[in-house]
Structures are given as structure tokens and as C-alpha cells.
Amino acid sequence: MRRCIAIFSVLVLACCIRQSAAEIVVSGIVADADKTPVAGAHISFIYEPDSLQTFAARTAADGAYEILLDPNPITAVGEIQEAAIPGAVQLLQNYPNPFNPHTVIQYKLAEAGYVELAVYNVLGHEIRTLVDRYQEAGIHSVEWDGRNASGAGVAAGVYLYRLRTAKYARAAKMTLSDGARIGSMPPGGNRSHKSLAPVRKAPERYTVRITGTDIENFQVTGVQIPEGSKLDFGVSRLPTADVSSKPNILLVIADDMGLDATPGYEMGSVKPNMPYLQAMIDSGIRFNNVWANPTCTPTRASILTGKYGFRTNVLKVGDILDSSEVSIQQLLTNRATGYSHALIGKWHLSRKTYPTVFGIAYYAGLLTGSVRSYWEWDFWESGERTTSTTYTTTKFTDLAIDWVASQTSPWFLWLAYNAPHSPFHLAPEALHYQGELPADTASIAANPTPYYMSMLEAMDTEIGRLLNSFPQEVRDNTLIIFIGDNGSPKLVAQEYNIRRVKGTVYNGGINVPMIVSGKNVRRANAGEDALLNSTDLFATIADISGAGITEINDSKSFKELLEHENIVVRNYIYSEAGYASENPEYTIRNTTHKYIRFKDGSEALFNLSIDELERSNLLKDENLPLSSSDRAIRDELVEKVTEIRE
Template sequence: MRYFTETAKYLFVICTITLTGCNKDSRTGPEDNGASPNILLIIADDMGKDATAGFAEGNVKPNTPNIDGIRNKGVSFNNFWVYPTCSPTRASILTGKYGYRTGVKWANDLLGSSEPILHQYLKENTEDAYATALVGKWHLSGNENTMFNPETLGMDYYAGLLRGGVESYYQWMLTEDGHQSTQTAYITEKFTGLAIDWIKAQDRPWFLWLAYTAPHTPFHVPPAEMHTQGNLPEYMQGISALPYYLAAIEAMDFQIGRLLNSLPDAERENTVIIFIGDNGTPNLAAQFPYSNSTVKGTLYQGGINTPLFVSGPGITRIGEQDDHLVGSTDLFATIAEVAGISSPEINDSKSFKPLFSGEDSNRDFQYSEMNDGASDLWAISDGQYKLIVNANGGQEMYDLSTDPYEGNDLLAGILSSGQLAAKERLQIELDRIRD
């Protein structure tokens, strides 16, 4: 049984300049010139494959020339797993640990202050060679702690939104350096401006985690120059949310272009860019082949298999797609290795940096989980078979090679000997992970 939780004018000239800047053929990586690369991690909030160009899922795509530029100048990972909601995905990246180890398994769960985070790890293991920052959505302080300063965990700078969302994209509470102020600027634009200002102030290699709230609800219309979805009226319940959702993505892409254009050519060419969606599309904007019960908030592919693009110095596979297994936890070790730290495995994190140049991967299984207080579930896959286990004893199993959108639960019938062996392997690995 399935479970579930819950055209304006575009600035074409600017976009053309952006694409030109993002598509330079001459690139020199740290291996070539000895310079440590900058690292830019961009997180889109609630952006699934069905809303992302470059994937077969979804019939209507937003116009995203800048995100497309990242994908086209690097590697697109087809089998990237996250968590069904945003907080555990963010915690898994920040700590390199699975959610059951940190206690962050659902939206609004609290990440303990004793957990070592990626920013601090970079500083301690590069002799403070990297400046580190997090701009944008935090969502790891629970519901109550509205005065928390993430800088106390070991990053140089934090500015953004502590909570998981806003009531208005045009009126929201900014926390910067531990101080709060009410903002009326469009939140996606403001986050970008803060990121640009911080980067300009750096005189050493930097790691910036830029976490947009877009395209998460509410479906508020962006400034007209940032999207191509037409003259949208104020969103009201009962009308299609899709154009509003796509408009928010286009506005985010517009701002990503603004950020990339702000970088001098040499700095841009020495920056590794990682773009991800933190979980699947929300049900109000989900497109075929996903349904309301297989997107955000679920352990089905529409909830946890999201976009991952990587481009920049050291990435020699230009415009390629990769089918190796990757998880959000793996971003910790990967970013550390990009920064020059020789630790291919850290906590539950396995670096996938070798995949940048066509080498092999050391990950044989993917893992995700959720616990929303009512359902406690885990998922594991070897790339072909996927097993979902409920703490109440229920199980589901799918062959993703023939049934990629999980329409046929193999456990509803009689398993073949090969399927039985696969189920046993998955169960053994799941038990090992959760031991």
C-alpha cells in the first residue's frame, strides 16, 4: 500500500551574456595550476526531475538557461538520492551522516549543536585555507529556536532564513551574523545579493552553500523581468499551481545567472559548481509520470531521486550523464576532496569525485529514510532493485530497470530466485547500515 504525507519579458540579452560566461571552453583546474578551487553548492527547494530540463520526467519545463549551462558544461547524475523532505537532506550534506544517526529524519527536526559540520571540517583540514559561508535557508533549528546563529557551528558567515519557509516572498525575517531584520526584497534576489557581496569580500578560496527557498510554497509571483510565465494573477487555491512554481524556478535561474556574471572570469573558471534539488516536487505541481502519492514526502523515486549537476575545474566529462549511485550524504566527502582533503570516505559519506573524470565509484547501495511521527520507513537500492521497509513490518520491492516509477510491487506476487537473492542482499545491507 502506498503511503503519503501530505509572460513577462525575460532579459534575453543578459541571459545570452550569462550563457557565454558559463560556456567558456578554456578551463584550468587546481591539478593544472595549483590553485585551490572555489566551491559553490546551490540547493533548490522542492525541485524534482519533472521540473528540470535534461530529464524525461515532466511535460512542461521552466526556462533555465543558467542551470542548463551548469549541466551542459559538466556531469548530470541520474541516480542521485536525497531525503523526502528538506531538513534531513540538508543535515546529511552538512554532517555526512544518515538521518537516523543525527536524529534529523523529517522537516523541522533539530540538528544537535555537537554535530561537526562540513564548513568546520574544511577549515580544520585545510589549515583554514577556505573561507566558508551559508546563505539562504537553514531549517535545522527545529520550530522553536528563532534566534539561532549557525555561525556558532563553525562557519565564517551565515545570512538567511532560519525557518523552513516564508509566508511571503516579499516580507520575511533575515538572520545575518546573529541579528534579525524584516526584509521586503524578493527573497531569491536578496539571497543572491548577499552571496555576491560575501564572495567579493574574500581574498582566499571559498566554499559557499547557497540555499534558495525557491520554488517552495507559497506560490508568489516573482518580479516580471525574472520569469517567462506571463502575466500571472495572484495565486488562489483551486487554480493550477504549475505556472507559479515554474516562475519561481525561472526567477531562481535568473538570479543564478546574476551571481555567475558577477564573478571575474578567472574566479568563475576556478569554481566548482554543484546544483541539487533537496527533495522531489510538491504534489500541487507534480507532473507525469509522478502522482500525488509518489513525490515530495515519500520514499518513491519522485520524492527522493532529484537533479544533481556538477561543473567546473577538474570535471572532464562535459555534457555527459552518469548512472552511478550517489546520495546526498556523499556531498560531504566529495566537497572535502575537491578542497584537497584526501579522505574518500567520511562517516556515511563516499566521495564521488572520481566520477568527474570517468573513474569508478565505490558506492554499491543507496539509502534514504523518513520518520514523520506517523510512519517510520527506510529505502535501499542497488541501482536495479529497491526495497522499502516500514517499521511496522510492511515492505515493498521494485525493479527500477523495468519499472522506474514503481507501479508494480514485486512483493505482491511470487519472487523469482534472482529477485529473492536481490531482496536478501538489500536486507543485509540495510541491517548493516542501521546497525
């Protein structure tokens, strides 16, 4: 209690209130061409002399909005340009303030560095971390939607927001005017309230932007606030999605399952018995050259956003995905595809940011990267944590069965098992084929491979239970994508050098299995050598959903490969690894060769067409000089990876 009071004292002493030159409350209705109100649209008024000053709200059920315009006027546009790199760190007052429920917090950084921006209640308890990462010098802003880290709306009242860098700590206070109703009513202002501020004429002009899940993006410039401060806007609806022919999409992610542990791949001599996965291989496509990241967190971020890790600052376990990133689930909603969506199972993108913050409609599962016991672990659902005593693989399958059974529209389910991630153990007897094995710790440590195999077989058994729960028409209309998040860990790796497995940018760490079968897959028992990145799942899922996207961010759709062979999606694939206090490592390959830039600045070049296990570095002294063809390929790969990372 003393600590909370101390934090509160520091925050209150640091609070400041910005004096504005003019303020006005503008309100109106947003409706479509048929005069039907548009609920839940995001409307922003951007102060044109200083575009960093934005005032926003969401429309209520009747299409109404109400926004306090409270700009800080400037004397010349040149002042903004000159202040692009501020001379000092500064935390500005949020706007609008009071707000309901959205507000924007702006701050200035004089130099690049690690930044933390968090919201606290008046007792000093942290409500939600908004920024927790490295940022470049300049002017930054972040929006808070009045929700806590679990995604639940907070109560109305005074809140404190605190900016902290290595050399600076400052806080300010803000007022949420109607927080208790977040989530229980359509978002927007409570129009029964009196005006939020005295009405005075707002200076200059504004750009107005309106976005929403079922409307076309709207923008108009040069808007002046009329007498009476009423402004209505008409927007166009997006075409209603034709959901009758759309397939369901089931994405299954295995944790720490490399090519050597996957049926259907030549790598590895000991394989698990996975009849359901084998049936997918027999009826679908086995992709041989898919690259992910060497650890789970950055791979999951790459699938969720369609971006390489250096763009999202998620390069290693422990890195936090910024809540401003647009997830594939949010994109499906924004594009009015008609899909419902859920994420069940392992999250591992942030302990501080609940998955629903990224627009995921339903989440239940494990927030962290691993469990102490598969039979006793922290289970999260609806923002609440309880202890589950159900075997994780079984629990995630139970949740998936229940969720799919409740759907009445096309659905996208991201099902992320934490199997076969450590701790290695003997899976429940009814779920595996490894027979009787001693279950003591010493036996498992002496030979972990059969226990690892039992965990894989248990996952396959539960995947089969999920698929068998589908009515036939649902099964026939479901596309299944199965992928591993990184290579096998060294304790159970086969053939690969144990220093070239999970956690490294060698193929043993990043070349992962991917099998696709089901609806609209026209190729059976096919092996596919096309070069693909884990990022490509983003555009592919968007393409299949009818979102009108085939390429976005660092993602390219491979939808055509589901029907046709000999299609080139990429000429190069890329991967990377981050380290706490060292330079990142990155790698790139074409159809024959692979180039690696290590964290110490050294390099490697492998001819994968004759050296799949990367045993002979062509840049080692004993292998120099390079042949003219190898030299040309090395230069080509360096040029391309430099272009990617620019």
C-alpha cells in the first residue's frame, strides 16, 4: 500500500494541464446513402495547421458523435518541420480531454531509446501499458480506448498516464467521462451529458476522416466548424459479403516441431505416428521451403501482422507486439469479409497486452510461452485467469470444438497448441502410440525423444477429434493449414547439428513444416518447393476470405498454389533473429543458395542444392576464392537483403 501511495504522489506532482487557445464541441450524425445511421465508426478531426493534433470519437448506435476540439494553434507550418526532432523529451496533454472512450496521447523524444508509456488509476495501480519498446527520435502518438490490459472497459474517472525513458519521467492526468458503459453500449459519447467544454469558435480548418468495418474510408479536407457546431456526414457502405461460398479456415500451429519430427518429410529417421496429419498430406500439399523465425514469438507476430520482425520490433522471445499493429483478424473485420474469428491456445506475444486488443473476437488459452505442467497451468478466458487441470492439448481442442459448433457464418480459427514444447513428458495414454514408458524425470532426461513423440501423437489425436466433431458439410467446407513455428529443440533434433536447430537462423531453426488440405485444394499428395515465408499466411488468408488482398506488408498470397503447380510466389525468402544486447542475425535464400549475416558481422554462404545441412560455408578461408557463379549469387543475395531491410 505504501508503494502505491508513493507512486501516486510522484504522478500527481508531475501532472500538468495544457492551456488551449480555443475549444469547441462539434457533434452530428454519420449515416449511409439510405440515411441509415452508421454505428461504431471511428471519426477523426485533424487540425490542418498541425496534423499531429487529432481529435477522435466513435459513433453511437444512432450514428451520433460528439468531439471536443481543443487545438494548440501554431504560428507557422515551418515550426512543425523544425521541431520534427525535438530538442527535449516532452509529454503532452491527451486530446480530447475529457474523452469517451478514445483519446490520443502525444509525446516528443529528443533521441532514440527505450520508451514506456502506461496508464494508472489514482491509486497508482497500472491499468495498461500502451508503449513498451525502442523508438526513434521524433514526435509520437498513441491512442487509448479506455480499456485495461485484459480488454475490459474501465470505470469513468481520473486516470494518470506516465512517460518514462532512460533520462526522463513525467506524468499527466486525464478524465474518462463515461467509462462504465464501455462494452455495454455501442461506442460513442453519452449525448445526455452537458457540453464537455465552453463553446468558443475553433480556429482554422480540419481534415475529417471516417473509417469503419462496413463502410468505405471517408476523408474530406478544409472543413470549417459552422455556427451551431453541427456537422453531419454521409458515407458509403461496403458491398455485403457473399458468405455462401466462402470456406472456413482452420490454422493449426505446432510449437517446436521441425521437419525432422514431421511425417512426410525426408529429414529425420524417427517419426511420430500422426494418422490425421498424414491424411492431410495424402489429400493435400506438403510445402518444403517455408521459412519462419527461429523462435516462437517472432514467428507468431509475423503471421499475425504479415510483417518481418525488424518492422514490428518483435525479433526474439520477450519482445512485445505494439497494439497499433493490424492483425489478420482485424483486417477480416475491417474488410467486411463476413468471417467470425477466434484465437485459441498459446499467445506468447505479450503478457501485458490481451489478444482481443488486436481485434480478435474471442480468445481463450495460454498467454505465456510455456507451462510448468501440461496438467496444471494458467488458463485465460474473457480476461480472467483461472487454474486449469485439463491437459493443455485436450483443453484447447475442447474450446475449439465448442467455438466452431456455435458459429453461423464462415469462420477463421487460429488454433495454437503449445505441444510439443517442453517440459517433455509422457502424454495421456489414450492419446499416443509410444507404449509404456517410465514417466520419471531421470528417464525422460536420459532419452527425451519418445516422450516428445508422444506429445506430437497426442496433438494429432486431438486434431482428429476436432475434425471428427464437424458436421460433414462443415468438414467439406473447411481449409486446413498446419504449420510449425520453428525448428525442433536441440534435445530432440535429428540430423541437424545441435548448434543449428531452434534458436538459430540455420535451416534446422527456420525451415518449418507446412501442410495445406481441404476446401479448394486441388492437388493431392503433392510436394511443393516454392519459396514461402510465414508472413505469407497473412495475405493468403486475406485472399481466401475475399478481402481483396493478394500482397500486403511483407506478405504475398500463395492461394494459387493450392490449385496449380509451377507458380513462383517469391524469388527470395528472409528470416532473422534478435538478441538482447547484440546485433541481429539475418538470412536470405534463393532457389539454390543461402546467405547469413551473423551478429558479429561474419558471413556464410551455402549451396543448398548440394549441401542441405549447411556443412560447408563457401566463405571459409579453405573454400575461397568463390567461383564466379557463387560470387555473383552472393552479391545478388547481399543486395536483396539490404533492400529488404532498408
